[in-house]
Amino acid sequence: MPERETDRSISQTVRAQLTLRDLILTGGLRPGERISELQAVEAAGVSRTPVRMALVRLEEEGLLEAIPSGGFMVKSFSERDVLDSIEVRGTMEGLAARLAAERGVSVRDTEPMRECLAQIDELIAPAEISFDAFSAYVALNARFHALLAELSRSPPVIRQVDRASALPFASPSGFVMAQSALPEARHILVVAQEHHRIVLDAIENREGARAESIMREHARLAARNLRLAVKARGPMDLVPAAVLIKTMSSN
Amino acid sequence: MPERETDRSISQTVRAQLTLRDLILTGGLRPGERISELQAVEAAGVSRTPVRMALVRLEEEGLLEAIPSGGFMVKSFSERDVLDSIEVRGTMEGLAARLAAERGVSVRDTEPMRECLAQIDELIAPAEISFDAFSAYVALNARFHALLAELSRSPPVIRQVDRASALPFASPSGFVMAQSALPEARHILVVAQEHHRIVLDAIENREGARAESIMREHARLAARNLRLAVKARGPMDLVPAAVLIKTMSSN
DNA sequence: CGCGCTTTTTTTGTATACAGAACCCCTCTA
DNA sequence: TAGAGGGGTTCTGTATACAAAAAAAGCGCG
Numbered sequence: 270m271p272e273r274e275t276d277r278s279i280s281q282t283v284r285a286q287l288t289l290r291d292l293i294l295t296g297g298l299r300p301g302e303r304i305s306e307l308q309a310v311e312a313a314g315v316s317r318t319p320v321r322m323a324l325v326r327l328e329e330e331g332l333l334e335a336i337p338s339g340g341f342m343v344k345s346f347s348e349r350d351v352l353d354s355i356e357v358r359g360t361m362e363g364l365a366a367r368l369a370a371e372r373g374v375s376v377r378d379t380e381p382m383r384e385c386l387a388q389i390d391e392l393i394a395p396a397e398i399s400f401d402a403f404s405a406y407v408a409l410n411a412r413f414h415a416l417l418a419e420l421s422r423s424p425p426v427i428r429q430v431d432r433a434s435a436l437p438f439a440s441p442s443g444f445v446m447a448q449s450a451l452p453e454a455r456h457i458l459v460v461a462q463e464h465h466r467i468v469l470d471a472i473e474n475r476e477g478a479r480a481e482s483i484m485r486e487h488a489r490l491a492a493r494n495l496r497l498a499v500k501a502r503g504p505m506d507l508v509p510a511a512v513l514i515k516t517m518s519s520n
Numbered sequence: 521m522p523e524r525e526t527d528r529s530i531s532q533t534v535r536a537q538l539t540l541r542d543l544i545l546t547g548g549l550r551p552g553e554r555i556s557e558l559q560a561v562e563a564a565g566v567s568r569t570p571v572r573m574a575l576v577r578l579e580e581e582g583l584l585e586a587i588p589s590g591g592f593m594v595k596s597f598s599e600r601d602v603l604d605s606i607e608v609r610g611t612m613e614g615l616a617a618r619l620a621a622e623r624g625v626s627v628r629d630t631e632p633m634r635e636c637l638a639q640i641d642e643l644i645a646p647a648e649i650s651f652d653a654f655s656a657y658v659a660l661n662a663r664f665h666a667l668l669a670e671l672s673r674s675p676p677v678i679r680q681v682d683r684a685s686a687l688p689f690a691s692p693s694g695f696v697m698a699q700s701a702l703p704e705a706r707h708i709l710v711v712a713q714e715h716h717r718i719v720l721d722a723i724e725n726r727e728g729a730r731a732e733s734i735m736r737e738h739a740r741l742a743a744r745n746l747r748l749a750v751k752a753r754g755p756m757d758l759v760p761a762a763v764l765i766k767t768m769s770s771n
Numbered sequence: 772c773g774c775g776c777t778t779t780t781t782t783t784g785t786a787t788a789c790a791g792a793a794c795c796c797c798t799c800t801a
Numbered sequence: 802t803a804g805a806g807g808g809g810t811t812c813t814g815t816a817t818a819c820a821a822a823a824a825a826a827g828c829g830c831g
Contacts, residue, residue, distance in 0.1 A: 281815065306783070316816045318569075321784090325573060329580040331679075338823065339783050354676040357615065364611045368604075425605040428582075429684060439676075532785065557813070567786045572814090589793060590813050 285313040285323035293332055293343055294437060296512035300345030303336060331436045332513075346438070347515050348499070352492050354439035359488025361430045362417065362441075366480035369420035370472040378420060379469060385413045386465055393458045403449040406458065407442040413465055414441040417484075420472065437510035444494035446507040451497055461490055536564040536574035544583055544594055545688060547763035551596030554587060582687045583764075597689070598766050599750070603743050605690035610739025612677070612684045613668065613692075617731035620671035621723040629671060630720060636664045637716055644709045654700040657709065658693040664716055665692040668735075671723065688761035695745035697758040702748055712741055 289309060292298050297312075309320045324341050327333045333341040346354075389409050392402050418430040434440045448454050464487040471480035498505050505511045540560055543549050548563075560571045575592050578584045584592040597605075640660050643653050669681040685691045699705050715738040722731035749756050756762045 303782095305781095307781090317783095318815055318817085321573075322576065322814095325576050326580075329577075349674070350676055353619075353674040356619075357612075357676055357680050360611060360615045361608075364608065368607075423600070423604040425601055425608055425690075429608050429680075432683065433680060554812095556811090558811085568813095569785055569787085573784095 281313075281315040281319035282322045282326075285309070285315050285319045286326055288313040289320075289323055289327060290330075290332065293327070294509040294512070298343050300343040300513055300515075303340050303342050304333070306340070344513065345515050346513050348495070351438050351495060351514060354433070354436050355443075355488050355492045355495075358430070358433040358439045358441070359485045361426070361433045362414065362488060363481040363484040365418045365421040365423075365426050365430055366468050366472060366484045367477040368423055368426060369417070370475050370477040370480040372422065373475060374420055374472055379473060382413060382416050382420075382469055385409055385416065386462070386469070389413070389462055389465070393455065393462060396455070398449075398455050398458065400449060403446060403454075407445050410442050410445065410461075411440070417468070438495075438508065438514070441488075441491070443510070444491050444498060444508055447498040447505055448494045449507065451494075451501060453497065457490060457494065461487065464490070532566040532570035533573045533577075536560070536566050536570045537577055539564040540571075540574055540578060541581075541583065544578070545760040545763070549594050551594045551764055551766075554591050554593050555584070557591070595764065596766050597764050599746070602689050602746060602765060605684070605687050606694075606739050606743045606746075609681070609684040609690045609692070610736045612681045613665065613739060614732040614735040616669045616672040616674075616677050616681055617719050617723060617735045618728040619674055619677060620668070621726050621728040621731040623673065624726060625671055625723055630724060633664060633667050633671075633720055636660055636667065637713070637720070640664070640713055640716070644706065644713060647706070649700075649706050649709065651700060654697060654705075658696050661693045661696065661712075662691070668719065689746075689759060689765070692739075692742070694761070695742050695749060695759055698749040698756055699745045700758065702745075702752060704748065708741060708745065712738065715741070 289298075289304075289312070292312060298304060304324065306317055306320055306324075309324070310317055313320055313323070324333060328335055328341060332344060334344045336342055389406065392398070392406050392409070395402075398406075414434070418427045421427065437443055448457055451457075464483055468480050468483045468487070471477075471483060498508075540549075540555075540563070543563060549555060555575065557568055557571055557575070560575070561568055564571055564574070575584060579586055579592055583595060585595040587593055640657065643649070643657050643660070646653075649657075665685070669678045672678065688694055699708055702708075715734055719731050719734045719738070722728075722734060749759075
């Protein structure tokens with residue numbers, strides 16, 4: 270119940286969506302249990318109409334599941350589901366990269382990406398990477414991936430990449446924070462950045478197959494991070510969507 | 521205007537969604553123009569609330585586009601958009617096939633698919649294929665593709681395949697009817713069926729790469745059908761979503 | 772004491788009312 | 802004549818009321 274007075278300009282539907290998403294991701298709503306609209310109404314501080322709208326959108330987003338008899342419940346995911354979602358995202362990003370390579374890109378298009386890369390380089394240069402640096406990395410990484418999708422210059426592809434990245438744990442930076450406490454942390458970031466560099470090089474040289482396969486492999490880094498984090502037990506708290514994953518929160 | 525008395529059991533939201541989708545696909549609503557809720561209300565015969573719900577769902581489906589200032593408009597697609605949507609679908613189906621192959625399937629899983637294949641074989645056996653046979657093919661083809669996605673046994677993958685197939689022109693059978701009038705009609709169906717057979721064989725033999733690439737190529741048959749139909753000028757009337765495609769309806 | 776049925780209560784789906792914003796058209800001015 | 806401003810109209814976003822259906826609680830019966 271902290272009332273945000275800053276949200277006054279945005280629509281009630283968006284406010285409800287934001288509030289509910291946050292509630293789900295922070296574990297305020299347990300997976301599997303029905304979401305009461307009334308409860309959602311008082312949580313979001315708006316009427317039922319925008320809440321209802323928000324619920325539909327969150328279902329499409331993948332966070333909620335429709336109950337046959339009516340209403341919605343919080344979806345829960347197995348570890349396999351999470352890994353597959355990452356694979357889906359990697360596949361879509363691979364497609365975007367391949368199309369970009371095959372169709373060609375101008376230096377103007379890749380310029381912001383190279384700048385992005387340079388900034389990441391600076392972040393991961395030190396032997397020890399601070400927590401704040403990890404946060405900064407998350408933002409830059411997200412930006413790089415967004416720019417990459419746009420490089421395909423294909424609205425249908427961009428759209429599908431976005432949808433595949435919508436689930437928090439499937440997003441490019443889903444498990445970056447989880448790895449921040451890991452000993453392999455810097456190692457993984459260095460490899461990831463190498464992938465970034467290679468995919469850009471491949472695209473510039475119109476090497477479609479190379480661009481595609483490297484993006485697929487790149488996504489699998491996230492899968493590895495997940496497994497590492499699960500094994501290490503602990504850093505999972507840093508990924509908000511952890512509450513949605515079956516084996517670790519409930520078991 | 522024709523009141524359907526059969527729809528009494530289903531929810532108003534679904535009825536509105538069905539009515540509006542049909543209206544869009546049959547060209548009752550022009551691409552680019554704003555959809556008036558009031559107009560939609562009288563078309564669907566329900567109140568604004570379910571109409572509103574339906575509009576949101578149709579937006580997620582890809583048929584509508586949100587207008588920044590509010591409301592929705594019918595989306596329009598370039599020929600390139602259509603081809604890219606098909607490529608997206610093929611990529612997702614390729615992923616599904618690869619995962620099925622890699623993870624292995626039982627003969628019980630593939631049994632209904634083989635039956636499906638046998639039925640298609642009968643349909644395309646005659647030298648000349650009737651219009652009705654094409655219709656039957658569409659249904660069987662859709663079934664085969666649905667079964668294939670399920671073979672991955674991965675909810676995230678199935679979900680994404682479904683979403684990629686949601687757009688009528690991106691669906692596996694999107695341009696099948698358009699080709700029915702083409703001289704190459706039977707030829708294409710024979711090749712498609714060969715693809716079906718190969719992907720199943722590849723999956724059974726756990727040949728992931730083969731299964732994936734054949735599904736990609738399979739989807740490209742739809743792209744070829746589109747180009748053929750465009751060139752032939754005429755059979756496009758048989759694909760409902762043709763009204764959404766820019767270059768052929770408005771130009 | 773447990774199970775099933777009935778009744779009550781809650782919850783969802785739908786309709787509608789209202790307010791504010793966007794859009795359109797008309798008019799006025801340069 | 803073209804462009805800018807203003808008033809009217811229409812439209813969307815939101816809130817709320819109502820009805821039907823589902824869930825829960827209470828009751829009776831075995």
